[in-house]
Structures are given as C-alpha cells and as structure tokens.
C-alpha cells in the first residue's frame with residue numbers, strides 16, 4: 663500500500679484526533695451537532711473530516727429514518743471511527759447528507775475530561791439521532 667497523505671490540522675483550531683494513532687480527524691469548528699448517538703454512546707456530526715477512508719455504502723435504518731451511509735476508517739490505523747451520510751431518505755434529514763459522524767469514544771478531543779467514553783468493541787455504524 664502506498665504512503666497516504668495525512669492532513670495536519672495543527673494550528674487550525676481544536677482538534678479531534680484518532681484515539682489510537684493520533685491522526686487528526688476533525689476540528690471543533692466543523693461540529694454541526696453533538697446530539698448524535700452511536701450504539702456505544704455519544705457521537706458528533708461534523709461538516710468536514712480529514713484523513714479518513716470510506717467503506718461500502720450501506721442502507722441503514724437509523725433512529726431518524728432510513729439513511730445510506732458509509733463507514734469511516736482512520737487512515738492511520740484503520741480503526742472504524744464513525745460513518746458518513748451519503749443519502750438521507752427522509753425529508754427533514756437531508757441536512758446530514760455529505761456530513762460525517764465521529765464516535766466520541768473513538769477520538770480524543772478538546773472536551774475530553776471524563777472517562778465516560780470507555781473503550782468498547784465497535785461493530786459498524788449504529789443508531790443516530792439529532793436535536794432537530
């Protein structure tokens with residue numbers, strides 16, 4: 663496998679990075695909502711993520727309806743870190759299209775501080791929800 667170009671977000675703001683390998687994944691100013699959930703706890707919706715690769719597109723029934731999503735993997739270590747919304751099938755959920763969710767317990771961020779996000783096994787994207 664070729665060497666991957668990794669975007670460095672240093673100096674751009676508060677960084678969320680992969681908990682396993684510290685690869686930068688997103689910035690706090692790109693958070694759209696902190697009201698999402700995975701099967702494992704809290705998750706954040708970002709308008710932009712970097713240094714990720716995408717899995718196969720998959721139709722999933724989420725809390726807020728049917729969505730076509732792709733799992734997101736850290737390019738540094740291959741960990742599953744969240745999912746991206748390709749298509750939201752429900753009207754009213756369209757704002758999610760093209761945006762990505764990172765599972766909070768998979769990333770280190772500026773608002774770390776509790777051990778609530780204990781490490782658990784992940785098995786692909788789970789539920790979702792939002793504050794709309």
Ligand SMILES: [Zn+2]
Nearest residue numbers: 680683736739
């Ligand atoms: Zn990683």
